[in-house]
Ligand SMILES: Nc1ccn([C@@H]2O[C@H](COP(=O)(O)OP(=O)(O)OP(=O)(O)O)[C@@H](O)[C@H]2O)c(=O)n1
């Protein structure tokens with residue numbers, strides 16, 4: 001099987017799915033859908049090389065969950081395939097939509113049995129409804145509804161994708177080149193997840209696990225002159241501010257790190273590198289908003305956050321309600337699910353010497369329950 005590379009396409013915008021969560025990031029048990037599909041394929045057959053296409057912003061997130069080669073997708077499905085093919089060295093490539101979640105073992109076997117007999121092997125299901133084409137009824141017995149995975153000769157597919165036209169799948173591109181395509185019976189169970197209503201037809205899906213994902217964040221910033229002291233998005237009157245690439249809101253940074261930790265997505269520095277001038281002096285509420293949006297798109301719901309700010313001065317008690325309201329409303333959290341503590345360190349350590357402020361946060365996430373849509 002080593003002459004076959006598996007390419008799974010997961011870089012789509014999921015726009016027709018019309019939910020805040022992207023379809024490739026629905027959680028199946030404790031796995032995102034794209035990883036569930038990958039494991040489904042590898043449970044059915046051996047592939048020496050596996051390539052995933054992901055939205056460029058999600059490439060590092062895919063890489064946190066899989067050792068497969070993750071390639072940034074393009075603006076179209078075909079562009080994503082072109083990007084992936086640059087990394088394919090095998091004679092054949094098996095390409096499938098991650099959106100065709102319930103890929104069937106027997107379909108894969110039927111495809112592989114035909115390997116070598118044509119330039120592309122594609123599964124199809126027959127049309128069972130009356131078919132109109134350009135307002136004329138056509139003979140439905142001649143209609144094939146094409147599915148994936150599709151097995152192509154790599155070099156033929158690369159040549160086919162050089163054609164000027166944009167194709168919606170490999171078999172049509174290869175057929176347009178005048179090459180051979182063999183069609184094998186697919187399965188209704190391989191329905192493509194396009195609209196949220198399609199979920200009701202995908203009987204291979206297990207519900208999201210009721211796992212509580214927990215993350216911890218910690219950050220420190222030194223005091224400096226000439227900057228406002230921002231904590232939880234609130235300016236606290238003080239003769240010193242905090243130094244940093246952004247507005248140095250150490251409390252929000254700890255919350256972001258806790259959220260990223262709970263999601264298994266790494267840390268704030270990976271998401272918002274301080275080498276990026278886009279984030280110079282940025283309002284950290286913007287960074288927190290971006291983080292919350294990313295977590296929502298990736299199928300997470302924020303459950304609760306507990307924050308501790310360690311500062312010898314200034315006193316923060318009077319500012320805690322505004323801090324809680326600011327962050328809770330930004331995260332669309334009930335305020336009582338965001339607890340903010342402030343403490344001194346009894347004049348011990350760098351905090352006690354008023355050299356800077358530290359913050360620690362614990363965040364809990366759960367998976368968006370797609371069964372309720
Ligand atoms: N630029 C793209 C577009 C699509 N895909 C993948 O190709 C498969 C089929 O595409 P589709 O079902 O249309 O997914 P989306 O493009 O995300 O859907 P939509 O058109 O609703 O945005 C999906 O697994 C999708 O992730 C991709 O890798 N790169």
Ligand SMILES: C[C@](O)(CO)[C@H](O)COP(=O)(O)O
Pocket residue numbers: 077097145146147148168169170192
């Ligand atoms: C490749 C495909 O699944 C074959 O039916 C289909 O063309 C993908 O279409 P999409 O609009 O990119 O989902």
